[in-house]
Amino acid sequence: MKLNASFLLAVIFLITNQFLIGEPLTLNDCLRIAKENNLELRQSHFSIDNARAGLTEANASYYPNIGFSTSYRSGGNFSDSDISGNYSSGLNASYTLYRGGSIRAGSKIANLRIKIAEENYRQKETEIVLAVKQAFYKILQIQEQIALIENILKRRRENLTQIKLNYSVGRENQPNVAQAEASLSQTEYEYFKAKQNLSLAKQELNLLLNQPQADIEIIHQNSDIQFPTLDSLIQVAQSQRPDIISEHYTKKILEAQLIQAQSNYLPTLYLSSGYNLSGREFLEQSASWNAGVNFSLPIFNGFSTLAKVRQAKIALQQAELKINSLQNNIIAEVNQAYANWQLAKKNLEVSQKTLQAARAAYQLTKLQYEQGRTSYYFVQQKESELTQAENANVNALYNLYTASAVLEKVIGRSN
Secondary structure, three states, X not given: OOOOHHHHHHHHHHHHHHHHHOOOEOHHXXXXXXXXXXXXXXXXXXXXXXXXXXXXXXXXXXXXXXXEEEEEEEEOOOOOOOOEEEEEEEEEEEEEEEOOOHHHHHHHHHHHHHHHHHHHHHHHHHHHHHHHHHHHHHHHHHHHHHHHHHHHHHHHHHHHHHHHHHHHOOOOOHHHHHHHXXXXXXXXXXXXXXXXXXXXXXXXXXXXOOOOOOOOOEOOOOOOOOOOOHHHHHHHHHHHOHHHHHHHHHHHHHHHHHHHHHHHHOOEEEEEEEEEEEEOOOOOOEEEEEEEEEEEOOOOOOOHHXXXXXXXXXXXXXXXXXXXXXXXXXXXXXXXXXHHHHHHHHHHHHHHHHHHHHHHHHHHHHHHHHOOOOOHHHHHHHHHHHHHHHHHHHHHHHHHHHHHHHHHHHOOOOO
C-alpha cells in the first residue's frame, strides 16, 4: 500500500510538533512570543491603526468636494386654489486652492501622530520586554535556589546523620542533635516555599506571553552582557528612547498647529462649479451651470485668531521645556542604571570569592569535627555561613541580569 506525499508530510509535521511542544523556551523565544501575543501590545497597535485613519481624513482636504442634491417644492397663494410645483436637481463641486498652509499643516500633523503612535507602541514594547526578562530571570533564580536547597538538604541530612552517630557513642549532646534537626526542618520548609514561588513565577511569565494555561519550561543561554561607556549610553538614550522621540514629534505638531492658527490671518481661495436642473415638470427641466473662483479674507473675528496664535506659541514653549526636562531625566536614569549595573557586577565578583572562602572554611571545619578536634557549634556556624554565601551568589548573579535588563530598557532597547 502506497502513501501519498501529503500524508507523509502531515505525519512528519505531527511527530515533529509533538516533540517541539515540550521543548524549553529561551529568553529570545519568550520575547518573540510576547511581542506577537501580549494583550497590551496588541491593544497598543490599535492606536497606530487609528492614527493612520486620521491621516486619510486629513488628506481628504487635498481632494475636491462633490455633492448631488434633488428636491421637489409645491406651493401657492392662500386666496388661490391653484397649487404649483417645482423640481430641481443639482451637481456641485468645490476645490480649495489655498487656505494659508492649513491643509498641508493638517496632513503633517496626521503623519506625526502616526509616528507618535508607533513610538508609544515601541515604548510599551520596551516595558513588556523588561517585564518578560524580569519574569524569566526570576524563574531561573528560583530554579537555582531550588537546586541549591536540594544540596543544602543533602548536606544537612549528612550532618544530622553524623551528629546522631556521635550522640550514640556519647560524643555529642541532645541539644545539638535537636538543633541539627531544626535546621533540616527549616530547609525542608524553604524547599516547599521555593516550589510554590516557582509556580507563581511561571504564571507571571505565562500571562505576559498570553498563554496562561501553558506548562512552561525555560532554559538559559549564558551570555556576558557588556555595555559601552556611560557617555555613549547617554547619547544612545537621548537619540533612541521612544519617549524623547515622541516629544520631538509633539513639538513638530505644535509648530504645525501654530501655522494652522496663523493661517486664519490669510485669505482662502477655492474653485466652485455646479450644474442644475429645474422646472415644473419632472421631464421638462431647464439646465443651467455655473463656475467661478471664490476669494475670502477675514478682517475681524473678535480676536479669536490672536488668542489661538498666542496659545499655540505658549504650547510650543512648554514643549521645549518638557524636552529639556526629559533629557535631564534621561541622563539621571542612565547614570543610576549604569551605576546599579556596575555595582551588580562588582557584587557578583565579591560573592564568588566569598563563596569560595566559605566553602573551604566549611570543609575544613567539618573535617576537624569528624576528627573530634572541634564542636558541632562551629560546624553549624560555618555551614550557615556557606548557605548564606551560596544564596548571596545566586542572588548576585540574577541581580546582574536584572540590572542589565533595566539598563537596556533605560537606553531604549527593545530586544
